[in-house]
Amino acid sequence: MKTTILATLVLIASAGLSWAGAAEGKEVYTAKCAVCHGPNGEGKPAMAKMLNATMPALASKEVQAKTDAQLQAVILKGQGKMKPIAGVTEKQAADVVAFVRTLK
Template sequence: MRLQLISISLLLATAACGFGADVAAGKTAYDAACKKCHGADGTPNPAIVKMMKVEMKHLGAKDVQAKSDAVLKKETIEGIGKMKAMPAVEKDVANILAFVRTLKQ
């Protein structure tokens, strides 16, 4: 009985951590705003790499995923290097980040 209680509270704790942002809504926003450059699954679009003459990392790559939520949100909104700022995505940034975290390789 006590064990059951513990596993239920663990389950609730896990759910509470993961459900703050909406991954499905994040995917929709990502598809609209990021996919043309970063691919459906974070794989850089080779045409963009060529056109922008830039090295792009997979968004699921270890060193990208190692960045903090705050940094990734900032880069998404304010841009980084050759990626322009996208102030329009600010309202969706928490959801987009939740989706980007699912791309981890």
């Protein structure tokens, strides 16, 4: 009986942990990415025009086809017209990637 309760608690706790990344990532995303990519990753046309760039929707197949490591590299090292995002740790970048995965 006791072990069942314990096992259930462990299960709940680990389920909570697996979502923590995406939840934390959403906060970072809102603070650091939404200004250009929009709240849901659809991209802000005015911002794309200003930067003279095509901004793919983050939920699109081409973006989602990238590996977590590739997406993390875009955030930390930049790509094309997107400059590296300052003040984002590797852990935060991983969290943001987890959030980006929830957009598809």
